Amino acid sequence: MRPWLGAEEAAAAAAAVSSGWVAQGPRVAEFEAAFAASIGAGAQPRELHGIAVSSCTAALHLALVAAGVGGPGESAHPDGAGAGRDSAADEVVVPSLSFIATANAVRYVGAVPVFADVDEVTQNLTPQTVAPRLTERTRAVILVDQAGVPADLDAMRALCEPRGIAVVEDAACAAGAVYHGRPVGAGAQLAAFSFHPRKLLTTGEGGMIVTPDPGAAARLRRLREHGMDVSAAQRHAADQPVIEHYTEVGFNYRMTDVQAAIGLVQLGKLDRLVARRRELAQRYQHLLAGIPGLRTIADPPWGKTNYQSFWVLLPGGFGVSRDELMRRFAAAGVSARRGIMAAHLEPAYGGRNSALLPVTERLTASSVILPLFHELTESEQDVVVSVIRAAAETSNVTARRRSPGDSLAEAG
Numbered sequence: 228m229r230p231w232l233g234a235e236e237a238a239a240a241a242a243a244v245s246s247g248w249v250a251q252g253p254r255v256a257e258f259e260a261a262f263a264a265s266i267g268a269g270a271q272p273r274e275l276h277g278i279a280v281s282s283c284t285a286a287l288h289l290a291l292v293a294a295g296v297g298g299p300g301e302s303a304h305p306d307g308a309g310a311g312r313d314s315a316a317d318e319v320v321v322p323s324l325s326f327i328a329t330a331n332a333v334r335y336v337g338a339v340p341v342f343a344d345v346d347e348v349t350q351n352l353t354p355q356t357v358a359p360r361l362t363e364r365t366r367a368v369i370l371v372d373q374a375g376v377p378a379d380l381d382a383m384r385a386l387c388e389p390r391g392i393a394v395v396e397d398a399a400c401a402a403g404a405v406y407h408g409r410p411v412g413a414g415a416q417l418a419a420f421s422f423h424p425r426k427l428l429t430t431g432e433g434g435m436i437v438t439p440d441p442g443a444a445a446r447l448r449r450l451r452e453h454g455m456d457v458s459a460a461q462r463h464a465a466d467q468p469v470i471e472h473y474t475e476v477g478f479n480y481r482m483t484d485v486q487a488a489i490g491l492v493q494l495g496k497l498d499r500l501v502a503r504r505r506e507l508a509q510r511y512q513h514l515l516a517g518i519p520g521l522r523t524i525a526d527p528p529w530g531k532t533n534y535q536s537f538w539v540l541l542p543g544g545f546g547v548s549r550d551e552l553m554r555r556f557a558a559a560g561v562s563a564r565r566g567i568m569a570a571h572l573e574p575a576y577g578g579r580n581s582a583l584l585p586v587t588e589r590l591t592a593s594s595v596i597l598p599l600f601h602e603l604t605e606s607e608q609d610v611v612v613s614v615i616r617a618a619a620e621t622s623n624v625t626a627r628r629r630s631p632g633d634s635l636a637e638a639g
């Protein structure tokens with residue numbers, strides 16, 4: 228991934244610096260309003276609130292606090308609701324097949340991440356994979372739109388909400404993706420976005436929570452700022468001295484005005500970013516279509532991906548291993564990456580295989596993420612494809628050698 232940044236972003240960042248207001252200030256407020264409006268716009272417009280934070284990891288942490296998820300014996304709510312809960316920690320169902328931040332956010336609130344398997348085609352959680360993992364202690368599900376493929380949010384809400392379980396959408400990868408004709412995040416109670424440079428829209432580091440709930444938005448704004456009930460910008464604007472109060476223990480998860488200035492320019496480019504990625508992704512799909520058994524990321528029936536990551540899944544029996552393919556990419560000067568990681572295989576989460584996560588383990592072991600960025604050229608793409616094609620050829624030769632008839636013929 229290479230971010231698509233240019234002179235406009237540089238000028239916007241410089242203007243923020245020259246203004247003298249470099250921490251969270253008016254540009255953050257403007258970026259929040261513009262981003263939330265872009266998610267809420269469309270066929271069924273919805274008024275949404277945006278809360279800018281320092282990363283999507285921070286956004287997920289705060290979203291879980293807002294959803295009332297907590298550790299053993301904690302009161303997750305400032306008004307004491309949840310006090311007297313039993314001594315067991317809350318559980319949150321998450322995919323193991325995700326960047327580790329998804330599971331880590333659950334640990335930050337003292338709750339227990341419970342890993343559910345994913346669907347092989349979308350690489351996302353489904354009601355079928357989540358239902359067996361629900362218990363009396365499940366308080367939330369984090370539904371990830373993996374690699375920008377929209378997950379079926381309505382189906383997950385239908386499973387969870389009648390049971391009093393919150394659905395937090397981890398839309399880290401999904402700015403610009405579409406679910407049932409609306410921007411991803413538009414239908415969520417709490418959606419968390421990332422603006423890390425591996426995502427389409429970047430602010431360097433940064434994140435955003437989007438919610439339709441004004442009460443939750445007000446609390447989230449306090450929580451990202453140490454629980455302060457009056458923001459620095461409000462105090463600055465007041466003509467009388469204002470004494471702030473700290474209503475609960477919060478965090479410093481602020482975005483800076485320099486980042487927001489860049490974000491505003493990037494938001495204006497989002498449609499072009501998505502269109503170019505979809506064009507390049509279709510070209511990859513077309514060029515790779517002839518390789519037997521190779522599967523690629525694609526749109527689900529209910530929406531459109533922004534192709535934040537272009538993964539390919541190697542078929543069983545592909546002649547070279549995934550790691551050998553990655554070595555061949557490196558030798559050809561191609562910067563490919565392994566597929567989506569699986570948190571449960573990492574030492575931080577036990578590091579052991581699990582009989583409960585067979586699809587996750589297959590996907591993480593056998594997929595590769597190909598280069599895809601706005602300024603990728605067709606000839607660069609052709610180099611990537613030629614490495615895979617050559618590997619597939621190796622695979623055919625190996626397969627033929629393995630077949631008894633062929634090896635006799637060769638021996639003859």
Ligand SMILES: Cc1ncc(COP(=O)(O)O)c(C=O)c1O
Pocket residue numbers: 282283284285325326328329371373397399400420421422423425433434
């Ligand atoms: C699914 C998912 N969730 C959360 C994150 C964390 O985002 P950030 O780096 O903005 O904290 C990422 C980042 O890659 C991600 O892919």
